[in-house]
Amino acid sequence: MKILFLLCFSLYLMAEDFVLSKQNNFPEFPINIPKPASQWPQSSSQRSFDVYGNYWTLVDNEVWLLKASSKQWRKVDNVPKGKWQHLINDETGKLVIADDTQIFRLNPSKVNQGWKDYSSLIQGAKITDLTIAPSGGMLISCDNNKIIDLKKKDHITVYQTKFKIDKIFVDDLGSIWFRSGKDHYVKESSKDAWQRDWKLVARMPSGTHDLGGDVLDGKFYMEWALTGMYDFPNQGKCHEELLSFDGEKWKIEAHYGMARAYCGVSYLGNNIITAGGESRDAEGQKTYPPIAQSFDIESKKISSLPELPLALPSALSFNHQNRYYLMGYGQEKEDHKIHLFSLADGDSQWQVENKGPLGKGSSYGAKLKDKFYHIVDHKYLAILDLGTMSWTTIAVPNSPRSAAVAHYKGEIWIMSGRNKTSDRDVYIFSPGKNTFRKGPQLPHGIIWGTGFNLNTKLYITGGVDASTFNNATYQYRH
Numbered sequence: 001m002k003i004l005f006l007l008c009f010s011l012y013l014m015a016e017d018f019v020l021s022k023q024n025n026f027p028e029f030p031i032n033i034p035k036p037a038s039q040w041p042q043s044s045s046q047r048s049f050d051v052y053g054n055y056w057t058l059v060d061n062e063v064w065l066l067k068a069s070s071k072q073w074r075k076v077d078n079v080p081k082g083k084w085q086h087l088i089n090d091e092t093g094k095l096v097i098a099d100d101t102q103i104f105r106l107n108p109s110k111v112n113q114g115w116k117d118y119s120s121l122i123q124g125a126k127i128t129d130l131t132i133a134p135s136g137g138m139l140i141s142c143d144n145n146k147i148i149d150l151k152k153k154d155h156i157t158v159y160q161t162k163f164k165i166d167k168i169f170v171d172d173l174g175s176i177w178f179r180s181g182k183d184h185y186v187k188e189s190s191k192d193a194w195q196r197d198w199k200l201v202a203r204m205p206s207g208t209h210d211l212g213g214d215v216l217d218g219k220f221y222m223e224w225a226l227t228g229m230y231d232f233p234n235q236g237k238c239h240e241e242l243l244s245f246d247g248e249k250w251k252i253e254a255h256y257g258m259a260r261a262y263c264g265v266s267y268l269g270n271n272i273i274t275a276g277g278e279s280r281d282a283e284g285q286k287t288y289p290p291i292a293q294s295f296d297i298e299s300k301k302i303s304s305l306p307e308l309p310l311a312l313p314s315a316l317s318f319n320h321q322n323r324y325y326l327m328g329y330g331q332e333k334e335d336h337k338i339h340l341f342s343l344a345d346g347d348s349q350w351q352v353e354n355k356g357p358l359g360k361g362s363s364y365g366a367k368l369k370d371k372f373y374h375i376v377d378h379k380y381l382a383i384l385d386l387g388t389m390s391w392t393t394i395a396v397p398n399s400p401r402s403a404a405v406a407h408y409k410g411e412i413w414i415m416s417g418r419n420k421t422s423d424r425d426v427y428i429f430s431p432g433k434n435t436f437r438k439g440p441q442l443p444h445g446i447i448w449g450t451g452f453n454l455n456t457k458l459y460i461t462g463g464v465d466a467s468t469f470n471n472a473t474y475q476y477r478h
Contacts, residue, residue, distance in 0.1 A: 017159065017187045018159070018161055018176075018178070018185040018186065018187045019185060019186060019187075020183060020184075020185055021177070021183075021184045021185060021186045023184055024182065024184065025184065026169040026171070026177055026179070026184065027171045027172075027177075029170075029171050029172045031200055031201065031202065031203065032201065032202040032203070032248055032249040032250075033049045033202070033203045034049075034203070034204075034205045034249075034250060036055045036066055037066065037070070037071040038066055038071050038072060038073060040055075040057060041057065041059050041064060041073055043059060043060070044057040044058065044059050044064065045057065045058050045059075046058045046085075046086060046087035046088075048087055048088055048089045048095075049089065049203060050089035050093060050095065050108065051089070051091075051093045051203075051206065051207040051229070051468060051469060051470055051471045051472075052068060052093060052108055052206055052207065052227075052229050052230055052231060052232065052234055052469075053068030053205055053206030053207075053230055053231065053471075054066065054067055054068050054108070054231065054232045056087060056089060056095060057087065058084055058085070058087050058097075059075075061082075061083040061084050061085065061099075062075055062076075062079070062084065063075070063076040063079050063084060063087065063097060064076065065232060067231055067232050068205075068206060068230055068231045068232070069230075069231045078114075079097070079115070080097075080102070080104050080115050080117075082097070082099040082102050082104075083099050084097045084098065084099050085098065085099050085100065085127075086098040086099075086127070086129065086130035087130075088130055088131060088132055088138065090132055090133075090136055090137055090138055091132065091136030091137075091444070091468075091470075091472070092136060092137070092468050093107070093108060093109065093207075093229065093468045093469075094106065094107050094108070095108065096130065096138050098127050098130045098140070099127070100126045100127050100128075101119065101122075101126060101127065102117070102119045103117070103118040103119050103121060103122070103127065103130075103138075103140065104116065104117055104118065104119075105118055105138075108229075108232050108233060108234050109229050109233070109234040109467070111232075111233040111234075118138075118150070121140065121148055121150065121156070122140065122142050122148070125142035125143055125144040125146065126142060126143040127140060127141070127142055127143075128141045128142060128143055128165055128166060128167070129141045129165070129166070129167045129168045130168075131168050131169065131170060132170060133149045133150065133151065133170065134149075134170055134174035134175075134176065134189060134193065134195065135149065135151040136444070137149070137150045137151045138150045139168055139170065139176070141165040141167070141168045141178060142165070143164070143165075145160065145161045145162065145163060145164060145165060146158055146159065146160055146161070146165075147159040147161065147165065147168060147176065147178065149176075159176070159187070161178070161185070163178075163180040163183075163185065164180050164181070165178045165179075165180060166178075166179045166180060166181070167179045172195060172199055172200065173188070173189050173193070173195045173196060174189035174193040174194070174195035174196070175187060175188045175189045176189075194424075194440075194441060194442065194443045195443075196477070197440035197441075197476065197477055197478065198440070198442065198443050198460075198474040198475065198476060198477065199474060199475050199477055200443075200472055200473070200474055201247075201248070201459075201473055201474065201475045202245070202248065202249055202250060202473040203250070203471045203472055203473065204224075204243065204250050204461060204462065204471040204473065205224065205241075205243070205250060205252065205471070206224075206227055206230050206469075206471055207227050207229060207230075207462065207464075207468065207469030207470045207471040208224055208225045208226060208227045208239070208462050208469060208471070209225065209226060209227065209228075209447070209448035209449065209462055209463050209464050209469055210225055210226055210261055210262050210314070210362060210402075210448045211223070211225050211448070211449060211450035211461070211462045211463070212263070212264060212265055212315075212316055212317070212363075212364065212450055213265040213266075213450060213452065214265060214266040214267055214272075214317070214318065214319065214452075215452065215453070215454055216267040216270075216272060216297065217270075217297065218246065218247075218454075218455065219244045219245065219246050219454075220244065220245045220452050220454050220459070221242060221243070221244050221253065221265055221267075221272045222242075222243055222265050222450060223239070223241070223242055223243070223256075223260050223261065223263050223265055223274055223277075224239035224240075224241040224242070224243050224252075225238070225239060225260070225261040225262070225263075225462075226238045226239070226261035226262070226280075227239075227469045228469055229468070229469045236284065238259035238260070238261050238278075238279070238280040238284075239259060239260075239261075240255050240256045240257065240258055240259050240260060241253075241254070241255055241256070242254040242255075242256065242265075242272065242274065242295055245454070245459075245461075245473065247454055247455055247457070250473070253272075253295065253297075253300075254295045254300065254302055255302075256274065256293055256302065257302065258279050258289075259279050259280045259281075260274060260277055260278075260279055261277055261278055261279075261280075262276075262277035262278050262313060262314040262315065262362065263275060263276055263277035263315055264276050264277070264312075264315035264316050264317030264326045264327070264328065264363075265317060266317040266318050266319050266324055266325075267319050267324070268294070268319065268322070268323075268324040268343070268344075268345055269322075269345050270296060270297050270298055271294040271295060271296050271297070272294070272295040272297060273292055273293070273294050273295075273305065273317065273324050273343075274292065274293050274295070275291070275292035275293075275305070275308060275312075275315055275317060275324075275326050276290070276291075276292075276308060276311070276312035276313075276314075276315030276317075276326060276328055277312070277313070277314065277315050278313055278314075288311040288312075288313045288331065289311065290307050290308035290309070290310060290311040290312075291304070291305075291307060291308065292304070292305035292306070292307075292308060292326075292343075293305065305343065306343070306347065306348055306349050306350060308326070308341065308350060309339075309341055309350055309352060310330060310339065311330070311331060312326070312327075312328030312329070312330065312339060313328070313329075313330075313331055314328050314329065314361065314362040314363050315327070315328040315363060316328055316363035316364065316365055316374065318365075318366075318367040318372055319367075320367065320370075320372075320386050321386075322344060322345070323342045323343065323344050324342065324343045324344075325340065325341070325342045325353070325372075326340070326341045326342070326343075326350075327339060327340045327341075327356065327363060327374065328363045329359060329360045329361060329363065332360070333360070334360070335358045335359055335360050336358065336359075336360065337355035337356055337357065337358055338355060338356035338357065338359060338363075338374070338376075338382070339352075339355060339356075340352075340353040340354060340355060340356060340384075341353060353389060354389050354390070354391070356374070356382055356384065356391045357376060357379075357380070357382045357391055357393050358376075358379075359376035359377060359379055359382075360377065361376075361377040361401065361402075362377065362401075362402050362448070363375075364402060364403055364404065364405050364417075364450075365405050366405045366406050366407050366412060366451070366452075366453075367407070368407040368410070368411075368412060368431065370385070370386045370387050371383055371384060371385055371386060371431065372384040372386060373405060373407075373412045373429070374405075375396070375400060375401075375402075375403050375405055375414060375417070376393075377401040377402070378399050378400070378401050378418075379393075379399070380393040380394055380395050380396060381393065381394050381395075381396050381412075381414070381429060394429075394434065396414060396427060396429075396436065397421075397427055397436050398419040398420045398421040398425055398427060399419060399420050400414060400416075400417035400418065400419035400427075401417055401418040401419070402417045402418060402447055402448045403415055403416055403417030403419070403447075404416055404417070404446060404449045404450050404451035404460050404463065405451060406450075406451030406452050406453055406458060406459075406460070407453055408453055408458040408476070410431070410432075411428050411429060411430050411431070412428070412429040412431065413426060413427075413428055413429075413439060413451060413458065414426065414427045414428070414429065415439075415442060415446065415449075415451050415460055416442055416445055416446040416447055416449060416460075416463065417447055417448075418447055422441070422445075423442075423444075423445025423446075423447055423465070424441040424442045424443075424444060424445055425438070425439075425441065425442075426438070426439030426440060426441065426442060427439060440476075442460065442474075443472070443474060444465040444470070445463070445464065445465040445466065446460055446461075446462070446463035446464075446465065446470065447463050447464045447465070448462070448463045448464055449461060449462040449463025449464075449470070450462055450463075457475055457476070458475070458476040459473060459474065459475050459476070460473075460474050460476075461473040461474070
């Protein structure tokens with residue numbers, strides 16, 4: 001299947017943009033990905049992991065796949081003819097393969113559209129290498145000494161160099177490198193490149209959204225939750241697993257025994273408590289069970305807790321002074337006051353606390369010292385004083401919905417979400433000054449994602465960018 005290109009712009013940059021590096025190799029850029037359910041095939045090359053939880057590789061110049069839902073590798077059918085030498089999964093979730101004269105791309109969420117031919121990009125030259133571009137698209141090097149950067153929406157930048165290009169590389173700062181013989185050249189990323197503020201450190205088992213969690217004993221815990229794009233071909237899935245992140249890699253800690261999403265996840269003693277939210281059956285039908293489950297991090301066992309006073313379709317939780325608090329809006333369609341319940345170890349029923357400000361929809365927030373900060377969709381930041389159990393509100397400049405919220409260096413970071421400015425925008429609230437200021441832009445939109453502070457470092461993960469459910473975990477650098 002051919003695709004016609006409408007080039008929005010084409011910019012040629014001369015060789016002076018690349019400078020000779022003193023390094024005799026590419027810098028290291030390790031990214032921790034989940035271990036596949038089955039070992040990589042022998043003699044496989046170009047190993048890759050996509051945002052949908054699938055593993056891809058080349059074996060004898062043919063495309064092989066380990067589906068997220070499978071433990072068996074298989075050769076992929078209906079691949080265009082070619083002796084494929086290069087394979088990547090870009091940040092938009094697309095699979096790209098190339099040999100020395102052809103480039104094809106497949107969208108796993110639109111498999112019926114087939115493979116799209118991008119070979120016209122190279123204009124008769126031969127391909128020497130392929131990797132992921134700083135923008136998240138594809139970066140191609142050719143034997144005519146050109147590097148082609150295909151960005152989103154088919155925007156193209158072409159770098160014309162004076163040297164033969166053997167191999168290309170993109171480092172963690174978004175700088176582009178190439179090797180020519182024994183020499184290495186680099187074009188440093190711009191001062192406003194997102195990679196100078198955020199570092200990609202790990203990937204979750206798949207993209208997911210509507211997340212929340214908390215930190216206990218050096219790990220961040222959250223439910224795997226819900227994704228609209230999982231497996232191959234893509235399909236929606238509500239997961240039943242509890243995940244943890246130790247600052248380096250994600251791990252499946254436990255199975256709830258039922259699909260769970262939009263839950264409140266925090267801790268009580270040595271137990272991770274998951275409460276409220278929704279569940280889905282095999283046919284995708286939603287239910288809102290008023291349940292709470294406890295995971296003992298030492299025994300690794302799941303047990304049930306007292307039933308909630310009412311169902312909370314989207315819940316949010318935190319721990320304060322050895323009590324587990326759960327909040328969320330009910331099933332009412334109109335605005336209503338947020339519900340707040342609490343539970344101590346050994347309690348036989350939940351305590352009903354003061355209701356919060358008017359609103360509806362999903363719940364996102366973070367605790368900092370003796371206050372809890374909760375984003376109310378397109379309304380305000382609602383602040384709960386945990387000493388007096390009283391609420392106040394303050395308007396957020398971009399009026400977000402479903403923003404990731406975390407604390408960092410004594411301030412509250414409100415990141416992404418559907419808002420009036422940009423899905424990449426960050427606003428930082430200073431509790432002492434009661435003011436907001438603009439923060440560094442995110443790598444991309446992370447709507448319905450989650451932010452958290454782990455070992456004094458700020459992270460953000462998951463969510464949705466345009467139509468892609470993301471599995472990247474980023475750490476703030478400063």
